[in-house]
Amino acid sequence: MRHTLEGGTMMSKGTWQIAVGGVALAATVFVLPTPLFHVASGNADAGAxxxxxLGLALLAAGLGSLGFGLYRRSRDLKTARSYATREPSSLDEDRPVNPYGIPKSYGAVPPLT
Structure with a gap:
């Protein structure tokens, strides 16, 4: 499913979770390596x-948020779609007219069978 935001853009489910998870994982790269070295070597002070x-919390939050966002995004892929449950990619009035299609009779003429 897609949600419409205030700006009129379409975003699928899980996009915010994936974005937050990516930012948290990127922050982990900057925060965790040096304190990890100090803690592993045994000469870490309270700041390290x-x-x-903080780096471990960012890592856990980033992986959890990214995993949850990917899970939410893939749920719609596991369900079968039909014309009744599909979501249009564009509005009907924005679609070009098919010049080769059968014109609509709107009930004046019975449909061809």
């Missing part, structure tokens, strides 16, 4: 331990 815990 604090940044190590």
């Amino acid at each position: 331990v604090g940044f190590f815990v």
